Amino acid sequence: MSSKIVVRVEDLHKRYGNEEVLKGVSFILRQGEALAIIGPSGTGKSTLLRCINRLTEPDSGRIWLEDTEITGAKTDMNKIRQQIGFVFQDFNLFAHLTALDNVRLGLMKVKKLSKGEASERAMTELKRVGLAEKAKAYPAQLSGGQQQRVSIARALAMDPKLMLFDEPTSALDPELIGEVLQVMKALAGEGMTMVVVTHEMGFARSVCDEVIFMEQGVIVEQGPPEHIFLQPRQPRTQQFLGKIGELYGGTGS
Amino acid sequence: MNPLAPFCQTLEEGSFVRLVCDISPRLLQGTATTFQLTVLAIALGLVGGLLLALGRVYGKKPIYWLSTAYVQFVRGTPVLVQLFLIYYGLPAFEIRLDPLTAAIIGLGLNSAAYQAEYFRGAIQSIGRGQMLAARAVGLTNVQAIGYVILPQALRMVIPPWSNELIYTLKYSSVAFIIGTPELMATGQIIASSLRGPGAFRHFEVFLIVAFIYLVCVLVISKLLDLLEQRVKIPGLEMQRA
Numbered sequence: 001m002s003s004k005i006v007v008r009v010e011d012l013h014k015r016y017g018n019e020e021v022l023k024g025v026s027f028i029l030r031q032g033e034a035l036a037i038i039g040p041s042g043t044g045k046s047t048l049l050r051c052i053n054r055l056t057e058p059d060s061g062r063i064w065l066e067d068t069e070i071t072g073a074k075t076d077m078n079k080i081r082q083q084i085g086f087v088f089q090d091f092n093l094f095a096h097l098t099a100l101d102n103v104r105l106g107l108m109k110v111k112k113l114s115k116g117e118a119s120e121r122a123m124t125e126l127k128r129v130g131l132a133e134k135a136k137a138y139p140a141q142l143s144g145g146q147q148q149r150v151s152i153a154r155a156l157a158m159d160p161k162l163m164l165f166d167e168p169t170s171a172l173d174p175e176l177i178g179e180v181l182q183v184m185k186a187l188a189g190e191g192m193t194m195v196v197v198t199h200e201m202g203f204a205r206s207v208c209d210e211v212i213f214m215e216q217g218v219i220v221e222q223g224p225p226e227h228i229f230l231q232p233r234q235p236r237t238q239q240f241l242g243k244i245g246e247l248y249g250g251t252g253s
Numbered sequence: 254m255n256p257l258a259p260f261c262q263t264l265e266e267g268s269f270v271r272l273v274c275d276i277s278p279r280l281l282q283g284t285a286t287t288f289q290l291t292v293l294a295i296a297l298g299l300v301g302g303l304l305l306a307l308g309r310v311y312g313k314k315p316i317y318w319l320s321t322a323y324v325q326f327v328r329g330t331p332v333l334v335q336l337f338l339i340y341y342g343l344p345a346f347e348i349r350l351d352p353l354t355a356a357i358i359g360l361g362l363n364s365a366a367y368q369a370e371y372f373r374g375a376i377q378s379i380g381r382g383q384m385l386a387a388r389a390v391g392l393t394n395v396q397a398i399g400y401v402i403l404p405q406a407l408r409m410v411i412p413p414w415s416n417e418l419i420y421t422l423k424y425s426s427v428a429f430i431i432g433t434p435e436l437m438a439t440g441q442i443i444a445s446s447l448r449g450p451g452a453f454r455h456f457e458v459f460l461i462v463a464f465i466y467l468v469c470v471l472v473i474s475k476l477l478d479l480l481e482q483r484v485k486i487p488g489l490e491m492q493r494a
Contacts (some may be wrong), residue, residue, distance in 0.1 A: 082391030
């Protein structure tokens with residue numbers, strides 16, 4: 001059952017000054033798959049994610065979205081980005097707009113929907129994340145978890161082929177993490193293709209189809225969650241998961 | 254020419270109220286010119302300042318360099334010198350402006366440099382994530398600036414911008430030196446033209462002039478406070494400068 005490839009990343013390199021944050025990363029992601037990227041902080045996970053929609057420009061390497069190479073100089077990234085939903089660690093909702101307007105902005109200005117159509121679509125997405133009743137609220141009036149759900153709705157409204165989550169729960173109070181993970185889990189269940197950079201091992205293990213363990217700019221190990229979490233082959237992976245296990249009492253809890 | 258003249262005659266000659274009654278219609282005319290000068294100069298400065306700020310924040314090399322040089326030049330030289338350059342200097346290039354136009358342009362170009370710095374500060378205070386999020390949705394750079402960055406920056410800029418408006422109103426008084434018939438000039442003309450028992454009353458005349466400036470400043474402050482309240486983003490405490 002090899003379905004269509006949604007993203008192909010080939011030999012991606014990125015350097016900040018003297019430090020090479022990505023040292024040749026390659027992977028493919030098929031339609032409907034949820035991929036978790038785990039690993040210690042500062043090992044290039046977020047950079048990798050931002051390179052996929054070129055919010056950060058990779059130094060070299062190639063990326064395809066479905067059949068289109070998006071690393072060419074002539075690529076119209078505004079066209080590509082609207083097909084890739086991006087969820088930030090710190091939400092980044094537009095501070096001056098209500099939840100509804102946050103979701104509506106891209107629909108009206110990028111997709112050029114009428115206000116009526118955009119409102120209808122935006123409300124559908126807000127309902128999907130369980131926040132229809134907060135449509136008129138401003139970001140500063142919402143909890144972190146609610147803000148993150150609105151930002152997921154904002155990304156979903158654009159009908160993305162792919163969703164990228166950059167540590168979506170790392171800035172949240174522990175009791176707010178659950179509501180966001182639940183939305184993401186439902187998305188994965190509906191067959192959304194997604195890449196999730198996360199420290200939530202439980203989520204990676206139970207929701208994702210594939211896990212990449214990254215360290216110091218390279219993929220150390222990759223495989224289905226049961227392999228990575230139960231029988232990691234690389235000593236570094238074992239060590240990392242062992243540490244996390246100590247911290248939380250068992251991997252994946 | 255004083256429509257109040259018949260009433261003023263009934264007041265005691267040489268008294269302060271008589272003076273106020275006698276000269277206030279002319280002072281109010283001067284005030285109207287001061288307002289015209291201030292509003293047009295601040296508007297010119299607003300447009301110019303926004304462009305300069307965008308040039309300094311987002312502009313590529315030549316644009317960044319030009320807008321920075323402009324801001325440095327204007328902020329580094331006295332406004333009076335700039336006014337003289339425009340009013341007395343431009344005729345050398347066959348550009349002759351009447352005093353009011355010269356003052357509007359001079360004060361406007363001056364204010365642009367200061368407003369640019371306020372706008373720049375406000376734009377740069379908007380978190381980088383806002384731009385990233387806008388681009389991630391598929392907005393172009395220009396759309397992101399127009400729909401996401403500026404609406405927030407313009408709200409934040411209101412308190413410092415109020416100061417600039419008040420400064421411009423007060424600095425507009427230097428325009429009297431090139432003969433613009435604004436409030437200060439009117440006061441000066443009146444004070445030196447009083448004759449008879451009402452002569453040599455500079456202190457009182459300029460006290461009235463000062464009072465009019467004060468009232469204008471207080472009204473403007475209040476209006477801008479109301480504007481700030483009106484556009485405040487709910488749930489977000491706006492920082493005061």
